[in-house]
Amino acid sequence: MSAADPDPAVIDPASLRVLVVDDMKLMRDMASAMLRAQGIGIVETCDDGATALQALDRLDAASLVCDLMLLDLNMPGMDGIEVLRHLAERSYEGPIALFSAESARVLRTAETLARAHNLNILGFVEKPLTDSAILRLLGKLSGGAARATINADEPLSEAELLDGIRLGQIEIMVQPKVSMTTRQPIGVEALARWRHPQRGVIGAGHFIPLAENGAAAEPLFEAILGQALRAAAHWRAEGLVLQMAVNLSTANLTRLDLPQRIATAVSDHGLKPIDIVLEVTESRLIEDQTAALEVLTRLKLKGFNLAIDDFGTGYSSLEQLQRFPFEEMKIDRQFVGMAAQDQAARAIVSSSVRLARKLGMTTVAEGIESRADWDCAAEQGCDVAQGYFVSAPLKPEALPGWIAAWLTRKD
Known part of the structure; x- marks a missing residue:
């Protein structure tokens, strides 16, 4: 959230940038369409973990932020669990929601791991994505921690x-x-x-x-x-x-x-x-x-x-x-x-x-x-x-x- 925003409990969806990371094109397309239908301004997609990390590097180089990452867990190559480890090593502070068709128990374990990494985890969203799940995530962004505007290269002192x-x-x-x-x-x-x-x-x-x-x-x-x-x-x-x-x-x-x-x-x-x-x-x-x-x-x-x-x-x-x-x-x-x-x-x-x-x-x-x-x-x-x-x-x-x-x- 920018310093000019009058209230941290109110976020304009049109100002948000969401990154969807999923190896299935159908899931990426569905999530993108539903997010845009809720007024999200920018939706980007990646088909694997390595590409997602590169996308974050690109945003950081341009002094831009990812306001929310929807991260699939079960992907070929670099899976979501490995992505979480890399994000922790980068001291990544952006909000993350786990996005998967895995069982609730597996999702809960992954959420616990993310919190152990001190990542800003909002919880998990079960597939298929629903409008109500998107609204819950937006509510967490609006009333919870501010958008990830802190530059990891300039930590708070x-x-x-x-x-x-x-x-x-x-x-x-x-x-x-x-x-x-x-x-x-x-x-x-x-x-x-x-x-x-x-x-x-x-x-x-x-x-x-x-x-x-x-x-x-x-x-x-x-x-x-x-x-x-x-x-x-x-x-x-x-x-x-x-x-x-x-x-x-x-x-x-x-x-x-x-x-x-x-x-x-x-x-x-x-x-x-x-x-x-x-x-x-x-x-x-x-x-x-x-x-x-x-x-x-x-x-x-x-x-x-x-x-x-x-x-x-x-x-x-x-x-x-x-x-x-x-x-x-x-x-x-x-x-x-x-x-x-x-x-x-x-x-x-x-x-x-x-x-x-x-x-x-x-x-x-x-x-x-x-x-x-x-x-x-x-x-x-x-x-x-x-x-x-x-x-x-x-x-x-x-x-x-x-x-x-x-x-x-x-x-």
């Missing part, structure tokens, strides 16, 4: 991020969470964006890792928390009571003064700890468990709600549930998004819900992107839904209008 924080370039979007039984909005999650004057709007996945355990970690958290608390206080003043969820980083969990600092900030904004949910990703808990245990226990004693994020993707999930005082389990989107089609993913969601209930925890189904996802998560007993079917991330000021529209939706 910590100094650049510190300047961005100081100049007020970090802003939050909020993604609603709703009850699956009453459909009532119950809270939002604060998601960071960096509105860079030269690079455009940068998604959190590009700069949050840069801040971890560095000089930018604390000021970045303060910037995000401050905006989140101001938004929550503003809504409350208008009679809108919603919990605000904010993510904690590894650096946060080693700061023993964090509980009092957050408590003071919450009080200064006229809010209470119960109004705030602090989310922690499983993998971050293994960095320094002693410090994390103290910090999270003190936060709990002060009345804050604690959530374990991306449940099921870490290394010792059950141990984390036993050791830390969580009351909310966020089931990872890779399981929720697969559950309607894949028996193994559905079993993972179901067993996670049962475990959470026995521990007295609320469950949040992340990645609800369709009615089928919603129905499946509800059938498994999930308490709360979050995802693009409910809403893409919004600017805080747009939330009241979204609530009014959501409460009148019939789907």
Whole structure:
């Protein structure tokens, strides 16, 4: 997305360039026709992985970007899995959707591999391509990370991020969470964006890792928390009571003064700890468990709600549930998004819900992107839904209008 774009939640399809990589001409032609029918401005096709990499080199040489790559997995010569490895070696940051007729289980494994490569993977699309699948991908592009405008040859620096924080370039979007039984909005999650004057709007996945355990970690958290608390206080003043969820980083969990600092900030904004949910990703808990245990226990004693994020993707999930005082389990989107089609993913969601209930925890189904996802998560007993079917991330000021529209939706 260009720096001139007014809102990262809105992308003009005519401005997008999509690369379709598939060895079958029929599939390439069908995908191209359907993408153009949705208003996509430029659709390019490649019949194998090596040609796709050459196409990316050509675009990079011309200072152009690929806004979305549809990548087939099973191709002669260089297959899609090998392409993913080459993309990771290039530190490729463009959005990728896997596009294949392979089984859902194979697709899920490939998606997991892509995420392990730290690639910007949007998920997978089963063949044959449908209009609804294209719309879901466009929704992810619109509300998720910004278009791939970052030049891999000019990586972001910590100094650049510190300047961005100081100049007020970090802003939050909020993604609603709703009850699956009453459909009532119950809270939002604060998601960071960096509105860079030269690079455009940068998604959190590009700069949050840069801040971890560095000089930018604390000021970045303060910037995000401050905006989140101001938004929550503003809504409350208008009679809108919603919990605000904010993510904690590894650096946060080693700061023993964090509980009092957050408590003071919450009080200064006229809010209470119960109004705030602090989310922690499983993998971050293994960095320094002693410090994390103290910090999270003190936060709990002060009345804050604690959530374990991306449940099921870490290394010792059950141990984390036993050791830390969580009351909310966020089931990872890779399981929720697969559950309607894949028996193994559905079993993972179901067993996670049962475990959470026995521990007295609320469950949040992340990645609800369709009615089928919603129905499946509800059938498994999930308490709360979050995802693009409910809403893409919004600017805080747009939330009241979204609530009014959501409460009148019939789907």
